[in-house]
Each structure stands twice: as C-alpha cells, then as structure tokens.
Amino acid sequence: MNAPSRVNERSANAGSSVDAPPDFETVFRQYYTRMARLIARMVRDPGRAEELAVDVFCSLLRSPRVLAGNPGAWLHRAAVRAGLYEIRRLARRDRVAHLVGRGEPPPDPAQVHEAAEEQQQVRAVLAGMDRRKAEMLVLRSGGLSYEDLAAALDLNPASVGTLLSRAQEAFRKEYIKRYGER
C-alpha cells in the first residue's frame, strides 16, 4: 500500500494562513496526480484515467462552494465514482455486445495476457459490487485512513471499521464465487 494521503489538507495545514479558500490551480496541482492514479487503479487505460481525472476537475471548477469547503474529500469521492462508473460502463457494454452477438474483436496477445492477470479480475469484482462498498475498498487501498474515508464518503468515523469489514467480506465472497480461492 502506498503512503497514506490526506483528504483534508486545509485541516492538516492548520496554523498557517489557510483561512482564505484555495484557488483552483493550487488545488489542481496538489491533487491531480493523486486523483489520476486513484482512477488508474480502476481503469486499465492510463490515458482514459487522465481523461476522467480532467472531467472530475472540470466539475470542481464549476463548483466554487466545494472549492471553498473541503475539496480533497470531494475529489476523492468524485474520482472513485468516476472510475467505478467507467468500469461498470465497460462491463455493461461487454454484456450488451455479447447479448446482441456482436462479439469483441479478437484480442491481441497483450490483451490476452492482461485479461489473465488478477488485476483484471479484481476490477471485474469491483464492477459487480455494491457501489458504496467498492468505493470504500478502492479508497482504502489508495491509502486513505479511516478518518479520511469518513470525510470522503460522508460517513460516521465510528462506523468506518464495520462498514469496511463488510465491504471486504462482500468482495471476498464475490471474488471466490467467480475465481475460486487462490
């Protein structure tokens, strides 16, 4: 797991002159790389992950109230939702293509190799899970503490542990159902 990241940088920097709301560019430079990498945990294509990160920051740009509040928590939530939405969209597209008999083009060797990877299996399980649980798992694996998870997902900090273990249990069950315990 990578180094813990904070979703509430303003409170972390308390004591300095942080009362004025940060401007967009400052927030962007502070969070962009982290958000793009968070989305890339869910989306296979790094280019697409960056596109989605840009979309998330565009939404932030149009929400001055969020920018003046706690943009870190909001960004984590928006980024993880954008990533999950994307993998669900792709899963749906594959299902429809299969149903209408318009199969995918034959995969190239790199894709065959990638599909066999467990990384892809984890993404497939996340795409099929309850959105809230999948969000918790992705953010937790992205290095957020319980406190930061509570801030990002607007949860009671006291219940994060319980909710997280439920999410882990749900993930485990779904994973074993699909791929067996290995």
Added chain:
Amino acid sequence: MEKGDKNAGRWVEKRMERLEPSADFQPDAGQALPRVKEQDRATRARRRRFTFIAAGVFVVIGVLMSLPVCNAEACAIPAVHMATHWWDSIFHGGSAVRPTATAAVAAYKVSGSPTAPVTLEVFTDYECPGCAALYMDAIPMLMAEYVATGKVKLVHRDFPLQMHLHSRLAARYANAAGEAGQYDVAVVQIFRTQKAWSLDGDVDRQLSQVIPPDAMSKIRSLVQSDTHLDDTVEADVAQGHADNLIQTPSVVIVAKGERHLMAPVNYSLLKSYLDDLLK
C-alpha cells in the same frame, strides 16, 4: 471471529494492492491544467448554446400556444385563452355569464320538438373548416334521422374564435337572418361558401345569393344597427367556456339533466351514443 475478520481484511488488501498503477504512470499536472481549462470553456459554450436553444424553444412553444391551430378536422381554442378562462373561473368567480344550467338561446337556433328527450348543442365557428364539414355532412343526416322524428332537439350555438377575422361578422349575419326568419338558409349558405367570404369578409354577397331581397334588407339593417344582436353569441360563448370546450366543432349532449361534452364530432360515434341514450 476478529481474527477471521483480520485475515479476510488482509486477503482483500493483498488483492486490492494489485491495482496499484505502474510506477511509470506519473500524470503531469502541468500538461493537464490547460486541458481542464479548455474543456471548461467548451462546456460553458455548450451550456450557453443549450440555454439559447431552450429559450428559443420556449418562445416558439409560447407563440404556438397563443396562435391556435386550425386544420380540416377542427379548430383548437388557444391554450392561453383557455388558461385565462380557467384562471378566471378559479380566482375571480368565473366569467361574466357563468351558467350552471343551459344558457338561454334564441328561438331560431333551436330545431326539433321541445319535448325531445335529448338535446344536442352544436358549438361552431363559421370560419372553421371542420364546422363547415360538420354542417354539410353530418347535420343533414342528424336532422333527418333524429330531429325530424322528434327524438332529438338540435341547438346551434356560436363559438367564434379570435383567430378567425370574420367569424364574428358571419355570426352576426346568421343571427340577423334568424331575426328575419332565414336562419337555416343563412347558416347553410355561410358554411357552404366559407372559402369565398373568409378571404374578404364579404358575407353579405354570399347571403344575397340565396335570401330574398326584402329579407336581405332587413338583415343588413340589423347587422348595421342592432346593438343586441351579439347578445346570443356572448351567451353561447359563456356556455361553451362553462362546458370546457377545447375546440370547434364540439357537441354537448343534454340528457337526463346532465351535460356531456363530445369532441371531436364523428357522426357514427354520435349516432351510436344517441341510440344508446334513446333506448
């Protein structure tokens, strides 16, 4: 149990760690910032276009609602006029004449037996093509089959729409003809020659082809000077609003003390309805 939870947690975390992107993937905020600004500009432009188009659509809808639609089948009453009427009925106690029962009607507008069990009130606008079609096709059959046999009493009511420039004048001529004892002839002639007089409003010329000159002189005199000639029209319009008319022609069937609005008017439907009522 707690140990099991910890094991499950470690098991899941181990798999989630596999999602860690490659160390080579280092998104560059410096390159991405102009993309965000460009995308934001494009989105704002798209929103402005959408707002402009939506405003345009609202304006067009507003204009279309205030300009009534008129086709061969029927003439719709403008939505804004209906809305005004409903507003008045709710908040201002209704229009000036607000009949709860059937409004009085001039005797010449009534055909058939006064004791007929069913009364059929036909609301028309003289410039409405659907009304002309009704009077040329369905009304003669209705007269022969139901009115002449004493089963139905027919009442012709005026409902001139504002969109038709000459329909009030035509109604005035028809009512003047009624005062002169020439109502039925005048109504049929006005509807039959609708296409001609609706261009220039010269109803007089069309009526003078079928009405004797002495009656025509009386009609002209009434049209020019009778200040109460339109009273019957106003009473009919008020009755139409009370019946919630949405278009012309419309038929209101009065039977067993109740008024039932039927629109659009279709003779076969009307016939089956009347037959059912008369059983």
